[in-house]
Amino acid sequence: MKKMITILAVLAVAVIFSANAIAAEIHKVPIEEAAKKEVYPSDIPTGAEAPGIPYTGGDITESPGLMIGTSYYDYQTNGSTGSRIAKHECGTHLAWMNGIGQWIGNRWVYYNFIDPSGNLGWSEGTAVSTVQGAGYTTIDYDGDGNAVVAFHNSGNLGVTVAIDAACGFGLFTLYDVPHQFPGENDFFWPYVAVDDGGHIQVVSTENEPDAGALQKVGHTYATVDNPSTWEDLTIYDTLMDISGMVTASPVSGKVAIVYTDPIDYTDPTQYNNDIAYIESPNGEAWFYNMPVNVTNYLYEDTIRAYTDVDACYDYNDNLHILWNAPGYWADEGTITLDACFLHHWSSETGITEVYNAWFPSFPGAWNRSASKMSISAHPNGNSLVALWTHFDDIDVSAGGFSNGELYISVSNDNGATWIDPINITETNTEGCFPGDCDSEHWASMAEFVDDSIYVTFTEDKDAGGVPQTEGTQTENPIRYYSYYIADLIQTDVKEGESSLPEGFSISQNYPNPFNASTNISFNLGNEADVKLDVYNVLGEKVETVVNGNFAAGEHTVNWDASEYTSGVYFYKFSANGATETNRMVLLK
Numbered sequence: 001m002k003k004m005i006t007i008l009a010v011l012a013v014a015v016i017f018s019a020n021a022i023a024a025e026i027h028k029v030p031i032e033e034a035a036k037k038e039v040y041p042s043d044i045p046t047g048a049e050a051p052g053i054p055y056t057g058g059d060i061t062e063s064p065g066l067m068i069g070t071s072y073y074d075y076q077t078n079g080s081t082g083s084r085i086a087k088h089e090c091g092t093h094l095a096w097m098n099g100i101g102q103w104i105g106n107r108w109v110y111y112n113f114i115d116p117s118g119n120l121g122w123s124e125g126t127a128v129s130t131v132q133g134a135g136y137t138t139i140d141y142d143g144d145g146n147a148v149v150a151f152h153n154s155g156n157l158g159v160t161v162a163i164d165a166a167c168g169f170g171l172f173t174l175y176d177v178p179h180q181f182p183g184e185n186d187f188f189w190p191y192v193a194v195d196d197g198g199h200i201q202v203v204s205t206e207n208e209p210d211a212g213a214l215q216k217v218g219h220t221y222a223t224v225d226n227p228s229t230w231e232d233l234t235i236y237d238t239l240m241d242i243s244g245m246v247t248a249s250p251v252s253g254k255v256a257i258v259y260t261d262p263i264d265y266t267d268p269t270q271y272n273n274d275i276a277y278i279e280s281p282n283g284e285a286w287f288y289n290m291p292v293n294v295t296n297y298l299y300e301d302t303i304r305a306y307t308d309v310d311a312c313y314d315y316n317d318n319l320h321i322l323w324n325a326p327g328y329w330a331d332e333g334t335i336t337l338d339a340c341f342l343h344h345w346s347s348e349t350g351i352t353e354v355y356n357a358w359f360p361s362f363p364g365a366w367n368r369s370a371s372k373m374s375i376s377a378h379p380n381g382n383s384l385v386a387l388w389t390h391f392d393d394i395d396v397s398a399g400g401f402s403n404g405e406l407y408i409s410v411s412n413d414n415g416a417t418w419i420d421p422i423n424i425t426e427t428n429t430e431g432c433f434p435g436d437c438d439s440e441h442w443a444s445m446a447e448f449v450d451d452s453i454y455v456t457f458t459e460d461k462d463a464g465g466v467p468q469t470e471g472t473q474t475e476n477p478i479r480y481y482s483y484y485i486a487d488l489i490q491t492d493v494k495e496g497e498s499s500l501p502e503g504f505s506i507s508q509n510y511p512n513p514f515n516a517s518t519n520i521s522f523n524l525g526n527e528a529d530v531k532l533d534v535y536n537v538l539g540e541k542v543e544t545v546v547n548g549n550f551a552a553g554e555h556t557v558n559w560d561a562s563e564y565t566s567g568v569y570f571y572k573f574s575a576n577g578a579t580e581t582n583r584m585v586l587l588k
Contacts, residue, residue: 026360027336028335038366052103061438065480068096068125068456072101079241080242081308081442085444089511090116098478109135109137113147131155134152137150140193141194150191161222177220194224197253197284201283204218217235251567252566254279261273271304274304303325312384322344327358337363340368342388363391364401371388373389376448380489390407391403399464401464403440404460434461434472435461456478461477504524506573516560517558522557523554525552534570545557
């Protein structure tokens with residue numbers, strides 16, 4: 001188990017690794033040198049017209065998961081990975097940036113859907129965008145489970161939110177989102193979340209043409225009932241990275257904007273950041289001038305936050321943040337291009353270490369040895385799952401870039417400690433040539449977790465990001481992957497333990513999760529006095545569903561939860577004094 005650490009402990013470890021940087025052969029370079037390489041990709045780079053390598057399938061090594069489409073655009077995000085997968089009881093929504101035939105000049109946002117039986121909506125997905133140039137998409141769903149997709153378009157210089165006509169239909173209505181502020185450049189790279197109050201929250205970043213310049217970041221929102229009318233775009237801060245993302249609580253109206261915040265505004269760099277967030281209690285009241293700094297790095301500290309950050313709320317309504325912290329030496333003006341730590345924060349635990357990635361790798365621009373992270377909460381109220389892309393200096397392509405593999409870690413104490421990481425893809429293609437690599441990258445994990453986690457990613461067939469002129473242009477599968485984690489989750493609710501006599505049983509409620517009502521079935525071996533109570537996560541009884549005498553046989557009762565808030569609930573079944581308790585999840 002990784003132990004909870006203080007800022008000072010983190011710094012002490014970082015200093016030790018700093019002294020051993022040369023021996024470890026990490027790539028430590030001057031900030032100015034790194035900044036020349038790590039720039040936002042041009043939409044029309046030199047050599048983009050070169051033909052790519054089509055995907056043929058049937059390779060000896062293939063990444064796990066279901067292929068939902070393909071894309072010559074291996075990139076999906078510049079900075080924070082955001083959410084490109086959203087799981088609802090009606091099915092799983094997925095979105096991605098699709099380069100068709102080539103990575104540039106034919107770029108669209110695509111959507112696919114997987115129903116509860118596992119059936120794929122379209123073999124290659126269906127287009128959401130209607131104008132060439134769309135990309136950098138994120139996704140959520142509204143109160144009815146309909147997909148809500150955000151993206152920007154370099155062709156018509158706009159930000160768009162698209163809402164499906166029904167769950168999994170793929171018939172999208174497009175709405176323009178405010179993307180301009182008086183006297184500023186257009187805002188791009190939208191991140192979206194739909195909160196419990198029915199607000200569509202969108203954050204975006206100024207498309208600053210001058211490399212190395214500060215970029216303003218903006219926020220706006222509308223309601224799902226009136227998506228044509230948006231609040232004016234409000235600038236909430238000025239950043240050096242495309243890091244600002246937004247997340248909403250599953251059990252209240254809380255919403256948080258989380259980002260990497262420059263420490264020095266007089267001489268800013270993209271590498272010198274704290275982690276900060278702004279929170280709204282209801283999605284409407286925003287206090288932009290009151291960000292919370294959770295790291296407070298000092299000049300002498302030898303780590304900083306970089307461009308990747310993710311966040312979620314747990315089912316007790318607590319905010320959790322996950323980010324990578326590469327090496328940073330202010331007195332030398334140097335940074336690491338690979339080695340980093342993966343850190344977690346909540347108000348309850350402070351900063352804790354999820355993963356020690358202080359080792360050499362060749363991850364390419366805007367990435368480090370642990371990158372593109374996601375964090376999600378289990379409904380039991382105690383468990384968290386972290387997902388990230390792992391790079392090292394062993395599994396490296398013939399082109400000289402590290403092949404990514406997806407790692408996870410689990411915490412069963414709200415982020416205080418984390419289990420040793422698990423490689424969930426295990427596709428080593430060391431020395432691979434273009435078209436034969438399996439580099440799992442640009443992953444995104446659904447915020448909802450049950451017995452499995454739900455992930456989408458690019459299976460990059462040649463490691464490195466083509467928009468950064470890294471690697472060769474290839475057609476890459478976009479995959480959906482569910483990974484079983486029930487044996488890693490510890491819970492105080494002992495499901496399956498029962499004092500019921502033989503012939504008596506109660507089934508798991510269905511559907512689960514549910515958004516309005518759910519059915520609970522039980523079987524009686526003989527006539528019995530039955531009571532069915534529902535409790536919240538605090539152990540408070542919220543309702544008695546049934547209390548009476550039932551004949552022997554199978555019975556089904558319905559619990560109408562329309563008056564209750566989203567969250568974890570427990571139903572306790574009692575028959576002639578014997579009991580059994582099960583867990584259920586209400587998601588609105």
